[in-house]
Amino acid sequence: MLVEKLVNYIENHSCFSHPIFKNWVRAEPSVEVVSALFHQIRSFCDSTRPVYNLAENLVKNGFSKESDLIASIAESEKNHGPELATMAGHIINKMSANTVFDNLYDQQCIENYMKEKSDLLLERLPGYDKKTGLLIQTKASRNVFEGRKEKGLASLLKNLGATLALEIISHRQLIPGEKYCLVDSKLYGVSLEDEEMHYLSEHWGEAGAEAMHEEAAYNALKSIMDTDNNSLVFLGASLFLESLSSLWDVLDAALLGSGHRWNEAA
Ligand SMILES: [Fe+2]
Numbered sequence: 001m002l003v004e005k006l007v008n009y010i011e012n013h014s015c016f017s018h019p020i021f022k023n024w025v026r027a028e029p030s031v032e033v034v035s036a037l038f039h040q041i042r043s044f045c046d047s048t049r050p051v052y053n054l055a056e057n058l059v060k061n062g063f064s065k066e067s068d069l070i071a072s073i074a075e076s077e078k079n080h081g082p083e084l085a086t087m088a089g090h091i092i093n094k095m096s097a098n099t100v101f102d103n104l105y106d107q108q109c110i111e112n113y114m115k116e117k118s119d120l121l122l123e124r125l126p127g128y129d130k131k132t133g134l135l136i137q138t139k140a141s142r143n144v145f146e147g148r149k150e151k152g153l154a155s156l157l158k159n160l161g162a163t164l165a166l167e168i169i170s171h172r173q174l175i176p177g178e179k180y181c182l183v184d185s186k187l188y189g190v191s192l193e194d195e196e197m198h199y200l201s202e203h204w205g206e207a208g209a210e211a212m213h214e215e216a217a218y219n220a221l222k223s224i225m226d227t228d229n230n231s232l233v234f235l236g237a238s239l240f241l242e243s244l245s246s247l248w249d250v251l252d253a254a255l256l257g258s259g260h261r262w263n264e265a266a
């Protein structure tokens with residue numbers, strides 16, 4: 001099946017096995033670095049939640065069942081932005097001698113703090129946008145999902161490829177990576193049972209949101225991919241994987257020191 005080939009391609013991309021979270025634990029980063037990492041990661045994650053015209057575009061092209069599957073992913077994303085901020089704020093509080101955030105449900109306050117730290121550490125990098133606090137690589141990753149605003153069959157196919165790649169990466173690299181460095185590493189003394197860590201417990205594992213998203217994206221593509229259209233689907237997946245891989249590279253090198261502190265054999 002063509003969709004299986006796509007899954008295989010995603011699993012073998014450097015993004016899928018990127019060592020950023022392993023290096024996070026090795027680096028035991030400061031609270032400023034953790035805040036800057038969260039700022040860039042949450043800015044990327046924000047862009048992946050809205051489906052814009054994708055569900056409607058599927059219906060227009062005769063794929064109603066597939067449209068429902070994609071809509072179900074967007075539906076389950078409700079409230080994830082605020083919950084991610086709460087989790088980040090909880091980690092930052094745990095790392096600090098004095099409580100930084102009295103109210104872990106004040107999303108804006110937590111996000112502002114993280115952007116400040118990002119500005120402090122990353123603003124000298126080429127292309128850093130001081131207004132939004134976005135790295136050029138974060139913008140590129142976000143732009144992939146702006147493509148969902150486009151209409152027409154070609155962008156529909158690219159968007160579906162990017163969506164399956166996103167969900168596989170989220171389910172099997174990003175969320176397990178976050179669990180590894182935030183919880184399993186024991187660096188921050190937090191647990192999946194903490195109310196403030198609900199973002200992670202909801203996303204992680206085979207019963208979590210990302211497993212459901214991956215299955216939905218897979219099933220949507222299963223019936224749509226054919227020998228005529230699969231190159232566009234692969235292209236969409238590749239554009240996403242390349243962009244996220246570049247983002248992981250720059251965060252890893254600029255904030256975790258992976259370029260000079262150690263090599264893979266260490
Ligand atoms: Fe989510």
Ligand SMILES: [Fe+2]
Pocket residue numbers: 166167170209210213
């Ligand atoms: Fe997802």
